[in-house]
Amino acid sequence: MPYQDFRQFLDVLRQHGELIDVNRPIAMADVGKALKHAYKAGGVAVSFNDTGTEFPLVCGVYSNRAQALLAFQTDEKGILQKVLDGLDNPIAPVMAKGSAPCQEVVLTGDDIDLRRLPIPTYSPKDGGPYITPGIVVSKDPETGVPDIGHYRFLILGKDTVSFSAQPFHRFGKNQLKAQKLGIKPRGALVIGVDPILAYTCQVQVHDQTNDWEVAGGLRGAPVELVKCKTCDIEVPATAEMVIEFEVDMDTTVMEGPLGEYTGYYTPATPKPVGRVTAITHRKKPIFQGLLTGEPVTENHILKQIPFEASFLKTLKRQFPTIESVSVRASAGVSFYVVISMNQRFAGEARQVILASMSSNIRPKWTIVVDPDIDVHSSSEVEWAMAFRVQPQKDTIIVGDIPAGPSDPSIDDPKLARPMRTASAIGVDATKPFGKPFSEVADVPGWEDFAMPELEGR
Numbered sequence: 082m083p084y085q086d087f088r089q090f091l092d093v094l095r096q097h098g099e100l101i102d103v104n105r106p107i108a109m110a111d112v113g114k115a116l117k118h119a120y121k122a123g124g125v126a127v128s129f130n131d132t133g134t135e136f137p138l139v140c141g142v143y144s145n146r147a148q149a150l151l152a153f154q155t156d157e158k159g160i161l162q163k164v165l166d167g168l169d170n171p172i173a174p175v176m177a178k179g180s181a182p183c184q185e186v187v188l189t190g191d192d193i194d195l196r197r198l199p200i201p202t203y204s205p206k207d208g209g210p211y212i213t214p215g216i217v218v219s220k221d222p223e224t225g226v227p228d229i230g231h232y233r234f235l236i237l238g239k240d241t242v243s244f245s246a247q248p249f250h251r252f253g254k255n256q257l258k259a260q261k262l263g264i265k266p267r268g269a270l271v272i273g274v275d276p277i278l279a280y281t282c283q284v285q286v287h288d289q290t291n292d293w294e295v296a297g298g299l300r301g302a303p304v305e306l307v308k309c310k311t312c313d314i315e316v317p318a319t320a321e322m323v324i325e326f327e328v329d330m331d332t333t334v335m336e337g338p339l340g341e342y343t344g345y346y347t348p349a350t351p352k353p354v355g356r357v358t359a360i361t362h363r364k365k366p367i368f369q370g371l372l373t374g375e376p377v378t379e380n381h382i383l384k385q386i387p388f389e390a391s392f393l394k395t396l397k398r399q400f401p402t403i404e405s406v407s408v409r410a411s412a413g414v415s416f417y418v419v420i421s422m423n424q425r426f427a428g429e430a431r432q433v434i435l436a437s438m439s440s441n442i443r444p445k446w447t448i449v450v451d452p453d454i455d456v457h458s459s460s461e462v463e464w465a466m467a468f469r470v471q472p473q474k475d476t477i478i479v480g481d482i483p484a485g486p487s488d489p490s491i492d493d494p495k496l497a498r499p500m501r502t503a504s505a506i507g508v509d510a511t512k513p514f515g516k517p518f519s520e521v522a523d524v525p526g527w528e529d530f531a532m533p534e535l536e537g538r
């Protein structure tokens with residue numbers, strides 16, 4: 082059975098020792114520090130139950146791979162296939178019958194006050210308190226196709242926010258289309274959902290994909306939706322909270338800085354203002370937080386499995402003997418990828434490198450290994466890099482191709498996004514195709530050899 086809501090997922094995290102409670106008071110400026118400890122302790126989620134507001138704040142629910150597997154209700158062996166099967170079998174959403182939990186409390190007009198919510202300032206130089214785990218639901222104003230995606234929101238006042246929607250992400254595109262059509266862009270910021278919806282946001286799909294259908298496929302059951310109170314947008318009926326807003330594209334404010342997923346601050350830049358038209362929530366809602374900044378954080382774990390599955394699916398179309406891919410959370414996810422494959426002919430690994438470099442995730446580093454190397458194991462990949470590579474002939478460097486997002490190492494990171502180019506490197510760390518290679522010096526049969534003296538270690 083898929084999760085019905087955020088709360089059910091939190092119960093499962095608690096049962097698995099993946100969620101702890103902090104019952105002493107916590108200042109919003111200290112949440113980042115507490116979460117840094119939680120990451121050092123393996124990425125356990127934390128429920129801050131005394132936030133100085135009416136609401137508890139749960140953070141870190143997507144901060145390690147074990148939590149991701151609990152979210153997908155599978156194990157490491159089954160995860161990629163489960164996601165690929167879900168992507169191949171989309172399920173349309175349904176409208177909730179009767180009243181929806183996320184609208185048990187409806188606040189409009191003067192009752193709207195974002196300052197009542199527990200919203201941390203995560204890194205000391207952040208431009209202010211940020212809602213970081215929120216999922217924006219928006220629609221293509223021409224086709225009506227809905228999109229869901231994570232976007233950060235800076236709190237400016239009781240009912241005003243600013244946010245960063247990159248023009249190459251769908252909410253950014255929807256906004257620009259609306260502006261051209263002379264329509265005020267609308268959106269709904271959803272907090273606290275069935276975790277599959279959060280992972281769905283990061284699946285790489287084309288712009289006219291109905292993301293609710295993707296989420297339905299991944300859950301194996303339709304997502305239940307309800308119409309917002311002040312706009313023509315549908316949101317998950319069991320969400321903890323929904324912040325409905327309209328965008329004033331003519332008024333800009335400085336939004337940022339924010340400790341970004343690269344581990345570096347991105348500077349403040351002019352961004353539009355969002356005006357909140359309603360806040361709806363469950364009775365006793367659970368608010369959510371998410372630390373951003375130096376990897377590994379929730380940002381990276383949220384992207385890892387969806388990126389791996391989407392990337393594998395795309396590459397396999399052309400290279401069916403690719404066995405597995407790993408995108409590295411510690412390298413900002415898309416900047417460093419490892420691919421294992423059985424080459425069918427000489428030079429195929431190099432073709433895979435070129436395909437990877439020109440894929441939409443724009444990796445800076447691509448390493449191709451043989452299938453005997455576990456793509457998720459840094460030590461096995463380093464072994465291949467050390468002894469199956471001659472850098473002069475096994476690397477490909479391509480310059481002046483589009484840069485990955487927010488990379489601080491490019492020559493001029495202040496350049497406008499479409500102007501930013503970078504170089505990418507690929508390493509063919511496979512054994513030479515069709516030629517003899519040194520024999521691996523392993524000790525076959527060791528797995529079956531009993532060593533009771535080591536039990537429990």
Ligand SMILES: Cc1cc2nc3c(=O)[nH]c(=O)nc-3n(C[C@H](O)[C@H](O)[C@H](O)COP(=O)(O)O)c2cc1C
Nearest residue numbers: 230231232233245246247250251252282283380383
């Ligand atoms: C936690 C988190 C926060 C994010 N914040 C932003 C953001 O503020 N602006 C943005 O353009 N992308 C942001 N992203 C990246 C997009 O959500 C992501 O790339 C997504 O695929 C965009 O999907 P869409 O184009 O379907 O909306 C964030 C990702 C995560 C995981």
